[in-house]
Amino acid sequence: MKRNNIKLLSKALISVLALSSCSDSFLGDKKNYDNVNVGIYDYYTGANARVSDVYSWSLPDPNSDANWKYNCTGNADDQSKSTEEYSGFGAFVDPQAEMTVMGGTKVVDYFHNQANNIQASVWGRIRNINDVIQGISDGSLSQEDKNKLLGQVYFFRAWCYYNLVKWYGGVPIVKDVLEPVESSAVPRSSAKACIEFICEDLDKSAEMLTAATTSNGWTSEDWGRVTSGTALALKGRVLLLWASPMFNRSNDVERWNTVYEEIKKSIPIINSCGYKLYQTTSNINGSDFAGIFSTVNNPEAVFVTLFNTVQSGDGMKNNSWERGIRPKNATGSGKEASAMLVDMFPMADGKKPALASTYTKLEGSSYTYDENYPFMNRDPRFYRTFAFPGVRWAYSGDPTAANADNPSYGGGQNYELWNYVWYTNADDQTDSESGKSYGADNLLLNKKGLYVRKRSDDRDVNANPLYTWAASDNNGGFAYSAAPYIEIRYAEVLLNYAEAACGAGHMDEAVAQLQAIRARAGYTSVDNYGLQLNLSSDQAACMSAVLYERQIELAYEGKRFDDLRRWMLFDGGTGKADGAPSTWTLTGWGGNTCTYLGFNPMNGQRRENMEFRVQDSYGLGNTTMASDPLVNASVVRPAAVDYRKELTTQLEQLREFYATKLVRKLKKGDARDLNHINLTMMFFPKYYFLGFAQGAQSSNKDLGQTIGWEDYNQAGTNGTFDPLAE
Numbered sequence: 001m002k003r004n005n006i007k008l009l010s011k012a013l014i015s016v017l018a019l020s021s022c023s024d025s026f027l028g029d030k031k032n033y034d035n036v037n038v039g040i041y042d043y044y045t046g047a048n049a050r051v052s053d054v055y056s057w058s059l060p061d062p063n064s065d066a067n068w069k070y071n072c073t074g075n076a077d078d079q080s081k082s083t084e085e086y087s088g089f090g091a092f093v094d095p096q097a098e099m100t101v102m103g104g105t106k107v108v109d110y111f112h113n114q115a116n117n118i119q120a121s122v123w124g125r126i127r128n129i130n131d132v133i134q135g136i137s138d139g140s141l142s143q144e145d146k147n148k149l150l151g152q153v154y155f156f157r158a159w160c161y162y163n164l165v166k167w168y169g170g171v172p173i174v175k176d177v178l179e180p181v182e183s184s185a186v187p188r189s190s191a192k193a194c195i196e197f198i199c200e201d202l203d204k205s206a207e208m209l210t211a212a213t214t215s216n217g218w219t220s221e222d223w224g225r226v227t228s229g230t231a232l233a234l235k236g237r238v239l240l241l242w243a244s245p246m247f248n249r250s251n252d253v254e255r256w257n258t259v260y261e262e263i264k265k266s267i268p269i270i271n272s273c274g275y276k277l278y279q280t281t282s283n284i285n286g287s288d289f290a291g292i293f294s295t296v297n298n299p300e301a302v303f304v305t306l307f308n309t310v311q312s313g314d315g316m317k318n319n320s321w322e323r324g325i326r327p328k329n330a331t332g333s334g335k336e337a338s339a340m341l342v343d344m345f346p347m348a349d350g351k352k353p354a355l356a357s358t359y360t361k362l363e364g365s366s367y368t369y370d371e372n373y374p375f376m377n378r379d380p381r382f383y384r385t386f387a388f389p390g391v392r393w394a395y396s397g398d399p400t401a402a403n404a405d406n407p408s409y410g411g412g413q414n415y416e417l418w419n420y421v422w423y424t425n426a427d428d429q430t431d432s433e434s435g436k437s438y439g440a441d442n443l444l445l446n447k448k449g450l451y452v453r454k455r456s457d458d459r460d461v462n463a464n465p466l467y468t469w470a471a472s473d474n475n476g477g478f479a480y481s482a483a484p485y486i487e488i489r490y491a492e493v494l495l496n497y498a499e500a501a502c503g504a505g506h507m508d509e510a511v512a513q514l515q516a517i518r519a520r521a522g523y524t525s526v527d528n529y530g531l532q533l534n535l536s537s538d539q540a541a542c543m544s545a546v547l548y549e550r551q552i553e554l555a556y557e558g559k560r561f562d563d564l565r566r567w568m569l570f571d572g573g574t575g576k577a578d579g580a581p582s583t584w585t586l587t588g589w590g591g592n593t594c595t596y597l598g599f600n601p602m603n604g605q606r607r608e609n610m611e612f613r614v615q616d617s618y619g620l621g622n623t624t625m626a627s628d629p630l631v632n633a634s635v636v637r638p639a640a641v642d643y644r645k646e647l648t649t650q651l652e653q654l655r656e657f658y659a660t661k662l663v664r665k666l667k668k669g670d671a672r673d674l675n676h677i678n679l680t681m682m683f684f685p686k687y688y689f690l691g692f693a694q695g696a697q698s699s700n701k702d703l704g705q706t707i708g709w710e711d712y713n714q715a716g717t718n719g720t721f722d723p724l725a726e
Contacts, residue, residue, distance in 0.1 A: 041139030072558035087607035087669025112696035151208030169723020229273030251588020256503035286380030318480030328446035350530015361598035394459035397469030449611035575685030577708025
């Protein structure tokens with residue numbers, strides 16, 4: 001007899017998680033296992049198929065912008081566009097469109113989505129997980145097999161709840177399979193109770209998976225499954241959230257002590273699962289940092305989503321990130337990095353540019369930063385994070401099949417990015433709002449000023465490319481990438497450890513983690529890995545260094561917005577939502593986290609873009625590739641910078657080319673008003689904890705609204721649920 005509690009899933013189709021470069025046997029048969037007979041749980045293959053279904057519902061997906069189902073993975077979505085990484089007001093920082101529950105600009109909904117479609121419902125996913133937990137627990141498998149399977153499912157329930165609690169504070173805790181009827185409505189629990197519930201699930205997960213995963217992880221055919229180490233790494237992230245200013249307004253040191261002790265004791269277990277920093281014996285100009293993102297069976301991939309290049313059918317699981325960042329003349333579309341982040345990246349000595357207006361408690365670099373040559377003397381990770389005119393960026397695939405005017409560059413294997421621009425009108429040359437510039441090498445209107453290069457499958461780093469392009473392929477001629485997406489990297493584990501240690505007053509341990517991360521980047525002990533010497537004695541400077549390192553190391557990985565929120569760096573925590581009680585007042589960190597850290601608040605700032613246009617002496621062009629003023633003046637480009645070789649001479653040659661041929665131009669990033677007056681970011685204090693959209697409240701009349709937001713069930717009066725109340 002069919003189980004009534006999953007009858008609404010009868011039309012579900014598993015999104016298969018195929019592996020690249022290793023077996024995909026753990027997926028089981030490519031069938032629909034959502035509508036099942038209870039007997040399926042008496043067989044390991046059947047129960048395992050249901051677990052695979054949980055993976056398909058729950059894994060992060062870099063192909064999607066952040067939404068009700070997926071966390072931010074680094075795309076230019078509403079969350080990342082509310083950070084230094086991209087320009088263009090995301091929903092959270094648009095000064096002209098304050099989000100409301102019942103007004104014109106609706107609050108984003110990460111809590112509910114659709115009430116009448118369990119597959120498109122946040123709580124439908126949790127219901128599915130609870131069903132699998134119940135089914136496996138009640139089945140007749142051995143306890144060893146049950147543990148192996150349940151450990152994975154408990155992790156994903158915790159993962160789902162973490163992605164709710166970080167937005168809403170307290171949410172309903174549902175441990176059982178509930179029928180979709182009104183009597184099944186569950187009220188909100190406190191944030192503290194939710195944090196404890198998440199940690200309980202993660203402790204169960206870690207314990208249940210111990211036998212299967214703590215002897216160097218799963219076997220190769222099961223690589224990609226979550227492990228005891230995955231569970232404990234997420235637990236560290238959850239407890240760090242709980243200790244952070246957004247939840248810990250008084251800077252209760254016991255919360256910092258707890259997360260410090262928990263992460264410290266978890267490190268040996270995480271290591272026993274085979275996780276460590278990805279490092280090789282031939283790290284050249286940051287090649288190890290680049291190789292993290294194109295290596296399967298990667299020891300840094302603590303929590304990972306796997307992909308392949310299958311082009312059709314149930315087995316298709318493609319990663320579109322590479323297509324998204326590659327320039328148009330390499331058959332991609334390109335993501336544009338903001339000038340703000342480019343200008344604040346560290347210099348080659350590991351210090352911030354001296355003129356940077358934020359992180360003022362950190363020492364400025366001894367290198368002079370000239371914004372006209374942003375590539376000179378930078379942190380090794382700079383070159384693997386951004387791409388600029390005059391850099392080599394090899395891949396596999398001949399772009400001339402897509403457009404005969406695209407330069408082939410040896411079938412992509414010698415690709416050089418030359419994205420400088422020219423204008424057709426002199427007035428446009430100096431107009432920061434003009435988009436009438438044309439990019440070299442057939443980029444024309446499809447150019448970006450500086451490209452995001454992070455997470456690229458660089459052919460010079462990975463000789464067995466996970467990304468190729470061929471004209472005969474499906475999907476418009478693109479072969480999508482099989483590169484894995486890593487949601488939790490081992491580097492983040494160390495950064496979480498560093499932050500917890502600093503918060504608990506163990507700054508020497510925090511510094512040791514920063515040193516390990518910087519050693520992988522290419523720094524050495526000769527200059528203390530580019531770190532200033534007072535970090536072990538100055539807690540504020542140490543925490544500032546940790547957050548700066550997080551911003552650089554994890555750029556374009558979907559982590560920055562969460563860091564800005566939990567540290568309240570939009571306003572330093574000085575604002576307060578309407579109706580908030582006195583307990584919401586930030587009393588720790590001197591009452592202002594931005595002042596404490598020496599951080600320039602995000603509110604009141606704007607992100608601009610940049611491009612490099614030909615100098616005035618070379619005149620104007622027109623709208624065709626053949627009108628490139630430098631080409632028509634018989635200018636010889638220098639060899640593109642090749643990261644496989646020593647950089648100093650190459651970069652100096654490129655600087656000389658820029659000095660005589662190109663000029664940096666400010667390009668409008670964030671919006672201006674109708675009078676062309678600059679608008680600046682505005683993150684309203686109520687955004688630190690979101691309110692529920694109308695759909696969620698109308699579906700659950702007992703769902704209390706968050707303080708600071710209109711309560712749809714109470715005629716629009718202010719919400720009364722306090723996410724900080726214990």
